Amino acid sequence: MAKILPFKQDLTAAEKFSLVKREALYTGLALAGLIIFWLIAGFGLANVDVKIFHLPLWAVAGSIGVWFFAIFISFILSQKLFKDIDLGGEGDE
Amino acid sequence: MNEQGSFAALLPLIIFMAVMVAVSIYVRHKQAEKNFVGNYFIGNRSLGGFVLAMTTVATYSSVSSFVGGPGMAFQIGFGWIYMAVVQVTAIFLVLGIFGKRVALLARKLNAVTVVDIIRARFESNFLAAAAAFVIVLFFCGTMTAQFVGGAKLFSAVTGYSYETGLILFGLVVVIYTSIGGFRAVAITDTFCALIMMVGIVLLLHYVLAAGGGYEQIMTSIEANHPEMLEPFSAGNMPWTIYFTQWLLVGICTIALPQSVVRGISYKDTHGLHSAMLIGTVVVGFMNIGINFTGILAHGVLTGSPADYGGVDNIIPTTIVTVMPKELVGLAIIGPLAASISTISGLLIVASSAIIKDVYLHYKPNVESSRLRILSMATTAIIGGIVFVIALTPPSLIWLINMFAFGGLETAFFWTLLLGLFWKGANKLGALMSTIGGTIIYCATQAAGFKILNLHQITIGITISLVLFLIGSYFGKASEPKTLKIFFPQ
Numbered sequence: 280m281a282k283i284l285p286f287k288q289d290l291t292a293a294e295k296f297s298l299v300k301r302e303a304l305y306t307g308l309a310l311a312g313l314i315i316f317w318l319i320a321g322f323g324l325a326n327v328d329v330k331i332f333h334l335p336l337w338a339v340a341g342s343i344g345v346w347f348f349a350i351f352i353s354f355i356l357s358q359k360l361f362k363d364i365d366l367g368g369e370g371d372e
Numbered sequence: 373m374n375e376q377g378s379f380a381a382l383l384p385l386i387i388f389m390a391v392m393v394a395v396s397i398y399v400r401h402k403q404a405e406k407n408f409v410g411n412y413f414i415g416n417r418s419l420g421g422f423v424l425a426m427t428t429v430a431t432y433s434s435v436s437s438f439v440g441g442p443g444m445a446f447q448i449g450f451g452w453i454y455m456a457v458v459q460v461t462a463i464f465l466v467l468g469i470f471g472k473r474v475a476l477l478a479r480k481l482n483a484v485t486v487v488d489i490i491r492a493r494f495e496s497n498f499l500a501a502a503a504a505f506v507i508v509l510f511f512c513g514t515m516t517a518q519f520v521g522g523a524k525l526f527s528a529v530t531g532y533s534y535e536t537g538l539i540l541f542g543l544v545v546v547i548y549t550s551i552g553g554f555r556a557v558a559i560t561d562t563f564c565a566l567i568m569m570v571g572i573v574l575l576l577h578y579v580l581a582a583g584g585g586y587e588q589i590m591t592s593i594e595a596n597h598p599e600m601l602e603p604f605s606a607g608n609m610p611w612t613i614y615f616t617q618w619l620l621v622g623i624c625t626i627a628l629p630q631s632v633v634r635g636i637s638y639k640d641t642h643g644l645h646s647a648m649l650i651g652t653v654v655v656g657f658m659n660i661g662i663n664f665t666g667i668l669a670h671g672v673l674t675g676s677p678a679d680y681g682g683v684d685n686i687i688p689t690t691i692v693t694v695m696p697k698e699l700v701g702l703a704i705i706g707p708l709a710a711s712i713s714t715i716s717g718l719l720i721v722a723s724s725a726i727i728k729d730v731y732l733h734y735k736p737n738v739e740s741s742r743l744r745i746l747s748m749a750t751t752a753i754i755g756g757i758v759f760v761i762a763l764t765p766p767s768l769i770w771l772i773n774m775f776a777f778g779g780l781e782t783a784f785f786w787t788l789l790l791g792l793f794w795k796g797a798n799k800l801g802a803l804m805s806t807i808g809g810t811i812i813y814c815a816t817q818a819a820g821f822k823i824l825n826l827h828q829i830t831i832g833i834t835i836s837l838v839l840f841l842i843g844s845y846f847g848k849a850s851e852p853k854t855l856k857i858f859f860p861q
Contacts, residue, residue, distance in 0.1 A: 292476075292860040299472045300793065306468030310461060310623070321454045325603050333590035335601050338450040342457050342664075346656035349460035353652040356468055357645035364472070364641055367479045 295364050305360050309352045313345070320344045381530040382540075384701035385708065388567070389544040392560045392712070396552030399559060408740055409732070412747050413484050413724040414637045415555035417475075421646025423562050424638045425463065428647065429654045430561035430710070431630050431717030432462055433568065434514070435521035436773055437658065438707035442666025443683030446673070449593075449600025451609035453663045458622040460659070463651030466626045467635065471644045473792050474635035480857060483636065485721070486629045486788070487729040493791045493858055494799040495851060497733065502807055504725035506783045507629050510776040511722040512758055515715050517773035519762035521684075522711035528688035529704045538762055545712040546755030549719045550748045554637065557716040564709035565654060571706020572661040574699070575691065576668070582694040583671020593670055600667065616827035620774065624781035624833060627788050630721050665690075715755075723751040774827075775817055782813040782832030786840045795859050800847025801840040809836025 290298065321341030329336040403411045410416050419427070445452040477483065481492050487507070491500035519542050526537030549557055583589040599606035625631060638644055669690045677683045691703045727747050732738065738746070786805045790797040813832030816822070823831060 295476060296473070296860055299476065302472065303469045303793065306465060309468070310465060313461060314618070317458065321603055333587065333594065334450070337603060338454070338601065341454040341603070342450070342660050345454075345457045346460050346660055349464070349652050349656060350649070353464040353649045356464060357648040361468075361641070361645055361648075363645075366472075366475050366641065 290364060298362060298364065302356075302361050305356060309356055313349055313352055316348045317341065317345050320348075378531070378697070380698060381701040382532065384705055385526075385540060388705050388709075389541060391563070393544060393548045393551075395559055395563070396548035396556040399552040399556040403553075403555065408744050408747070409484055409728060411555070412553035412744075413720065413728060414633065415553070415558055417478075417637055417639060418555070419558055419634075419638045419643065421638075421643035422650060423558050424467075424634060424643055425647035425650035425654060426565040427558040427561035427713075427717065428463055428467070428631060428634045429651050429658070430565040430568070430713035431634075432459075432625070432628075432714075433565075433655070433658055433710050434714040434773065435518050435525065435707055435711035438568070438571075438662055438710045439521055439525055439687050440684055441659075442662050442669075443677065443686035445663040445666035446669050446686045447677050447683055448605045448608050449597065449602070449667060451600075451603045451605040453660060453667070454603055455609065455614055455617050456621075456659045456663050457656070458618050459625075460652055460656040461622050462625045462631075463655055464648045465623070466628075466631045467644055467648045467651070469626055470632050470788065470792070471635045471638075471648075472641060474632060475638065475641075475644070477792075477858065478636040485636075485724045485728050486632050486784075487725060490787060490791065490802070491729075491733075493797075493850070493854065494787075494802045495854055496799045496803065499799065499803050499806060500729055500733070502803075503783070503787075504729040506779070506806070506810055507725045508722050508754070510779045510783075511630075511718040512754070512761075513772045513776035513779075515718050515722075515755075515758045516761050516765075517776075518711045518715045518718075519758060520765040521773075522708050523762065524684070524765075525688055525704060525707055525711075528685065529691050529700060534765075535763065538759065541708050541712055542715075542759050542762065545715050546719065546752060546759060549716040549755065550751040553747075553751075554720050557713075557720050558637070560716060561713045564713035567709045568658060568706045569654070569661075571703060571709070572658065572665060575687075575695070575703055575706070576661065576665045578694040578696075578699075579665055579668050579672060579690060583668060586668070589668050589671030593667070597670065610825075612824060612826050616829060619829050619833060620777060620781070620827060624785050624829065627781050627785035628777075629780065629784060630717050632784075632788060633721055633724075715758075719751055719755050722754050723747065726750050726754070778817075778827065778829035778832060779810055779813055781829060782836050783810045785833060786837050790840060790844075792858065795855055796844055796849070797840070798844050798847045798850050801842070801844030804843035805836045805840035808839045809833075812836075 321337050324337040324340050327336045331339045441456060477489050483489050487500050487503045490503050522541055523534045523537035527534040580586055593600055669686060672690055672693050677686060680686060680689045695703045727750050783806045787802045791802060809832055812835045813828055816828040816831050
């Protein structure tokens with residue numbers, strides 16, 4: 280996991296844009312991770328003969344499992360990897 | 373009009389709509405007089421995390437999520453939920469990829485709309501005008517679908533006429549959006565999202581009760597519809613649907629202007645981070661909750677969708693069948709809230725495309741009082757036009773909705789993604805991608821042309837990328853002063 284960046288208000292514009300680009304990249308990687316999880320949780324478990332609450336395992340993992348995984352990803356992104364920055368005011372250079 | 377409904381079924385909706393109008397008037401009253409455009413079209417960049425999450429989810433979740441979607445889940449089974457759950461990506465993707473970049477740029481450029489940012493990035497008034505046109509055109513299609521879907525649901529459940537429903541919720545949403553602008557839209561969207569969740573829980577409760585309980589319903593499905601427990605649903609859910617839905621309602625939704633504009637409207641990054649998390653929780657709850665309810669409706673409706681007039685009638689029929697009469701009016705507020713929140717979200721962006729992106733660009737020195745009247749009138753006129761179209765509903769309305777979704781994604785996906793993250797993106801690439809991609813997408817839709825039976829979004833998004841890259845290779849590089857703004861060193 281990437282190092283959690285400290286909160287800084289005095290980043291330059293270049294540093295802010297660089298940070299935002301890195302965060303967008305993290306988001307893209309998170310999407311790739313979610314797609315892999317989705318494939319495994321659904322199609323990957325389709326032939327597993329296990330039932331939970333009258334539902335096949337793939338149906339639970341491929342719906343609620345994917346949702347929980349997405350919440351986990353959003354938590355890691357927004358609370359651990361993303362950093363608070365000052366967005367500036369009107370017409371800031 | 374043939375009015376056979378009871379007033380009791382109407383009352384909750386009347387109260388709900390009255391609250392929406394009251395909120396709108398209150399917001400209008402509280403808004404500062406200075407900077408009208410910023411106030412009216414993006415709420416003066418003051419949204420907190422919770423409201424940002426709710427307005428993004430509510431605008432994204434349309435009436436088809438509450439009516440057509442669960443009707444399909446009734447027919448297909450758990451494969452449909454497996455497909456629909458890809459929408460959990462919609463909020464964290466758009467806010468995570470564009471949220472901060474758009475916010476930083478909007479403050480630098482004093483931008484109010486997504487088109488403002490496109491104009492500045494590609495230094496093209498023609499591209500900006502084309503983008504505004506695409507937004508208004510496809511938004512009108514989507515809004516019409518919402519009006520028609522909502523009014524049909526209203527009519528089926530309450531017994532009142534289609535036209536009464538259209539007037540009651542359609543006209544009111546146009547009025548409150550025109551009065552209150554973006555901030556009113558965001559706050560009413562928040563109400564709508566909360567009501568949608570309450571509606572899902574309420575309907576699920578009564579479906580379970582009427583069907584004899586969860587265990588009995590599932591045992592019946594296992595015995596009578598075993599294909600509903602398979603991901604491919606005995607051929608009813610081919611891989612092509614999964615693939616195209618990942619594009620249409622998952623990955624490519626990051627480029628929907630009505631979602632991206634939320635990145636201009638929030639107050640600080642703390643709020644954005646909260647919104648990513650809250651939005652993902654809410655959108656997953658709604659998607660899984662309402663589609664699961666659609667499947668469990670088998671405990672109440674024992675026939676096939678055709679027996680009830682098609683998949684779109686499954687949820688209305690279920691509501692009428694399982695809900696106590698005094699709660700029917702309350703139950704339809706959820707799906708109608710999905711409809712009106714989408715309409716209001718699109719209406720304000722369509723209005724900004726005309727006033728801010730076109731009119732104000734060519735006539736920048738307009739008096740504030742005149743601008744206020746023009747903005748509100750434009751919102752009302754667009755809403756009025758869509759309202760009139762919906763009075764004589766076109767056929768295949770759900771296809772129009774998906775057509776519009778794909779069109780917007782084709783037009784803006786690469787232009788926004790590459791434009792904001794790649795220095796080599798230039799005007800020619802963006803023009804070819806936005807205009808060429810959209811034309812080819814529309815042409816393939818009109819001709820019914822498909823590759824591997826995939827939705828035309830796959831063709832549109834691919835051609836759009838190819839055109840963008842060709843244009844960027846042969847076109848003139850962006851001016852250094854522009855690159856300095858968008859990619860500061």
